[in-house]
Amino acid sequence: MxxxxxxxxxxxxxxxxxxxxxxxxxxxxxxxxxxxxxxxxxxxxxxxxxxxxxxxxxxxxxxFQDAHVHAPFAGRNRLNVDLNGLVGRRAYLDRIAAYAAGEPDRPWIVGGGWAMEYFPGGTPRKEDLDAIVPDRPVFLFNRDVHGAWVNSAALALAGITAATPDPPDGRIERDPRTGEPTGTLHEGAAYSFNDRHVPLPSREEWEDAILDAQAHLHSLGITGWQDAWVTPATLDAYRSLDSAGRLTARVVGALWWDRHRGLDQIPEFLGQRETGTARFRPTTVKIMTDGVMENYTGALLEPYCDGCGGHTANHGLTYVEPDLLAAAVTELDRLGFQTHLHAIGDRAVRNALDAVQAARTANGPGDRRHHIAHLQLVHPDDVPRFRALGVTANCQAYWAQMEPQMEELTLPFLGRDRADLQYPFGDLLRSGATLAMGSDWSVTTANPLEEIEVAVTRVDPENRDNAPFLPEQALPLPVALAAFTAGSAYVNHDADAGTIxxxxxxxxxxxxxxxxxxxxxxxxxxxxxxxxxxxxxxxxxx
Incomplete structure (x- = not known):
């Protein structure tokens, strides 16, 4: 029977x-x-x-499987100062002030999720934070985790003054007259501050953050994901949770490439890969190749415009030089790692594709399923290379809409011709590329249904009367659903899921x-x- x-x-x-x-x-x-x-x-x-x-x-x-998400960091924000979902400077300050008042014994106020569009030039100021938290350092990543908002106490603790030089991979926002830091740290300036000064969560705190994030993702129909920023601390938390039977999702961990180091870190990844568990497999390496458009650190083939019809000399930042990137991807590929490459600008996308091409030339074709995430600006010459090289396009579809950050902080600095090349998901589909989807939560919503709607309509679900953003790049509904299920399962080497x-x-x-x-x-x-x-x-x- x-x-x-x-x-x-x-x-x-x-x-x-x-x-x-x-x-x-x-x-x-x-x-x-x-x-x-x-x-x-x-x-x-x-x-x-x-x-x-x-x-x-x-x-x-x-x-659903999310091919690019930051679950521990999103959960940590939700358990501390969570600014995601709030609208405007006043709402942010009210939330921060209420949290600080309710946690008088916490030595630091940490969290994040603020949006650049609510501040002139995309850069909040320390004075706003000083007025509500004058006595303790405040450190708040923005929603895309490429910058941080800090108060005077934080700057003083770190010794950041007008005489402090910018790091090579970032920038300290300054008063143009005095050179004094104004309260926004960009890219490497924010990351180095966080690494050196902000107290690290304990393993138990990371576990709580992951469990909070897992509950939220499950509520949205998500059963697995690729964590796009796994540190030794979050790796230990994932392993501990699975060992205790509390990790109910399937997670692929993308081990974080330290851009201040070289190939010497690869043996450490080999050791970390061996610590995987049944539901947590740290088999991928995440490499940030550039920054973002909004703070002019996304790597471009041609320089940024000045917002007034002219051009600057700024091509953005390349965080891993092309020769090192090619060598890294080639060696990781040889050792059986998948690479997960962050690329926003067209120069970064080209560098990433060139690196995968170098790996294939050296090692031959394999089944690593390398993927490039974000793909905000892709030169038309590079679109067919995804299929030719077997590179999956990891699409953050929710970003492909007209919204204030796009209007005010991106379009004026790209110019019309390049603006029309953004998020070319339709072109990638027509070229035969494999598509996966991820949210980049907590940068933006983790809800796959909201992301799928934007993929199909190229319109903000909260402003459905808006004109679609480059509608020729929209995806059919079956394709968008497949990208968030079968496509992401493919990226995660999860042959048992993604289809029924x-x-x-x-x-x-x-x-x-x-x-x-x-x-x-x-x-x-x-x-x-x-x-x-x-x-x-x-x-x-x-």
Whole structure:
């Protein structure tokens, strides 16, 4: 007699995301595996102890996988000063002041999530923080984690004055008349400050942060992710959580490449890779090749405009020189590592592709599944190279919309011709590239449905009357769904997930509606009713 199922889902439209994009109408799960599809077969497996989820009018998808997320740091923000989701300078200051008043014994005020668009020139000032927290250092990363807002106490503690030189990989924002630091640290200036002065969380604090982030991601239908910034401390926290049975997601860890070092760090990655667990596999290395457009550190082939119709001499920053980048990717590839390359500007994208090409030339084709994230500006000559080199385009689709940061801090400094080359996801699809999707949370929303809506419409879900941003680069709904499921599972070397098939791991998301139905409305209006990992319900909408 065939054993009964532990869990069945009936009444919903089941979108398998297989190669044929086929549909079913029911799923049965036993243990951690899918054991049947289709209502007749599924009904036969219902027994007295089978949990039956009636999902009438709903939709079952493979669990979403986020190919680029910062779960520990996002969770840490949520447990400290979380500015994500707030609108404007006043709201930020009110939240910071309330947190500081409620935590009078904390020696530091830390957190992040502020947006550059709410400050003149994208740079907040120390005086605002001094007025509400004069007695303790404050350090708050911005939402894209490429800059930090600090108060006078923090600057004094670090000894940063008008005489302090800028680091080679960053900038201290200064008063143009006096040279005094104004309270914003960019790129390497922010990272070095954080590394040297901000107290490190304990392993228990990192565990709490990861668990908070995991609960939030599960509530959005996410069953696995690639953590795009794994440090030795967060690696230990992931391992500890899995050993204790508290990590319910599948996580690939991207070990952080220290751009101030060279190939000498690779043996350390080899040792860290050996510490992986069943649900946490540190098999990738993350390399930041440039910064971001908004603070003019994204690496460009041609210099930035000055915002007034002319050009500057600034081409942005290259954090890992092309020869070293090629050598690093080649050696990592030879040793079996995947590389996860941050590239915002067109020069950074070209350098990253050149590095993968060097690895293929030296080592031959393999199955490392190297991927390049962000891809804000891609030169048309480089679009077909993704398919030719087997490089996955890791798309942060939510960014491909017209919003204040784009309007005020990006378009004037790129110029019209380059502005039209941003986030070319449609061109990448038409060229045959493999697409994956990630949120970069907590930079922006972790909600895959909001990100998928922007991928399809190129419009902000909160301002749906806006004109679409470069609509020719929009993706069809089936492609966007596949990128956030099968595409990201492919990047994560997760052959047991990303599609719904008998024998696959039972990682599933149940939505309250079929996104393809005529009356469904926009994707971001849908809600996740259940999230299932390895056959267990880890989230149920209240």
């Amino acid at each position: 065939t054993p009964h199922a532990d869990l069945v889902i009936v009444g919903a439209d089941v979108y398998t995301v297989d190669a044929a994009r086929s549909w079913s109408d029911a799923v049965a799960v036993r243990g951690d595996r899918i054991v049947a599809l289709g209502e007749p077969a599924v009904r036969e497996l219902v027994g007295p102890r089978t949990r039956v989820i009636e999902a009438r009018g709903g939709m079952v998808l493979p669990g 098939a008998v024998g696959n791991r039972a990682d599933l998301a149940v939505l309250d509606r079929n996104l393809f139905a005529r009356a469904a409305g926009p994707a971001a209006d849908a809600r996740v009713d259940y999230t299932i990992t390895e056959g267990s319900v880890v989230y149920e909408r209240p």
